[in-house]
Amino acid sequence: MPKVILSKISTKAPKNADKKSVVKKTAELATKIGKMSEMLWAEKKHSLLVILQGMDGSGKDGVAKSVFMACPALVIDAHAFKKPSEEEFAHDFLWRVHKNVPAKGQVKLFIRSHYEDILIQRVHQWIDDKKAASRLEAINNFEKLLVEDNETTILKFYLHLSHERQLEKLEERRIDPEKQWKFNPADFEESKLWDKYMRYYEAAINGSVIPWNIVPSDSRWYRNYIVAQKVYDTLKKLNPAFPLLLENGKNKT
């Protein structure tokens, strides 16, 4: 696979994309995703793990909301990874992650994930390069286990935002009364470390065995569409179906 160089990938929607029709298509896809997630749940053969990573303001919560809005609460669960608790910190970095992986039939959203342990932790030099390499290897092994031992499909999205657009969105949070609850002055400080984040995001993306989807995220509507399309295509390939009763009264599967 060719190396991903983030600075060479556009963060913008294509010029010819038509917002109105894209928004409509996204809503249609979300409805289908909801229906297929119910089948996945009923069938209990596979599970789907969706990893959402991206800088502050890139729209992880927004994607979680709009793409998966039609998935029943019983089927879907979103887990946002924050600063580790004292108990979590006393264990290996994958301990709290493994606890939260999807069971067969489930769709699980990770808002941030185990990748933070080789992103923010590297940016702030809480871990050295050797530890980061050992963690990356552990991540690849861990994801392999989920795929091979539990029929998990792992979908990774990097929400690719420009630095300029991030600053606009952080400013929105400061001003918009419906977004102020998300505002944290420390985010502006963290934003100054942009170049370092990009470097370690590239290292994480290029070192992953299971590939990443790089999603242009300066426009919310286009970002949501790209993710929805990929989730839909993936579910379609899994081809879930409601198990039917056989003549003897037993389930087919």
Next chain:
Amino acid sequence: MPKVILSKISTKAPKNADKKSVVKKTAELATKIGKMSEMLWAEKKHSLLVILQGMDGSGKDGVAKSVFMACPALVIDAHAFKKPSEEEFAHDFLWRVHKNVPAKGQVKLFIRSHYEDILIQRVHQWIDDKKAASRLEAINNFEKLLVEDNETTILKFYLHLSHERQLEKLEERRIDPEKQWKFNPADFEESKLWDKYMRYYEAAINGSVIPWNIVPSDSRWYRNYIVAQKVYDTLKKLNPAFPLLLENGKNKT
């Protein structure tokens, strides 16, 4: 490392071993283990994971009781792995194991473990050789993570019992009123699969990156002593110490 061939390793205590002095030494070791486990807990630098595997009647519970009797309940925890629950079964085989690994400062006993997933499951052909190979690789990766990311020391004991001695012990369970609670007629059925178990135990032991201790277990007193000595030596190497106050009133570590 030379390949382990279980049939070539004695299950008996050496002829010259003196039961009375061995029992006394074991009790002394257990006291020291208890003290050192408190230091491990206070220091919170390392964790110790003790894996006890062996056929029915080999004395996993007995070891857990006698070797660790002086460890405070706050420091030590024993987890017996049984048939997976429906929720556990809907996840990869290491999911329920990872949840139970020791935090820094803890001593954790696994009575049976993730190795059952390549033992009983192979004996009964619930998984094929390919799945077993993929699980063995996952086990080695998982144990590496615990060692590298959380300063965990993993001590593995195979309690090596002869088939004849097993049958005696199962019979004891049938007769002894204090042991009847452990009796399960199905154990005699499982015992008939002895040779298969030995074959897959050998495969597990020889495929493990972190080595196993093969403990002659026909005599309870000798078995307990060998385990106690190894646990003691391991804790001594970890060299835990109560963190002291410095002159500025802060802890040294």
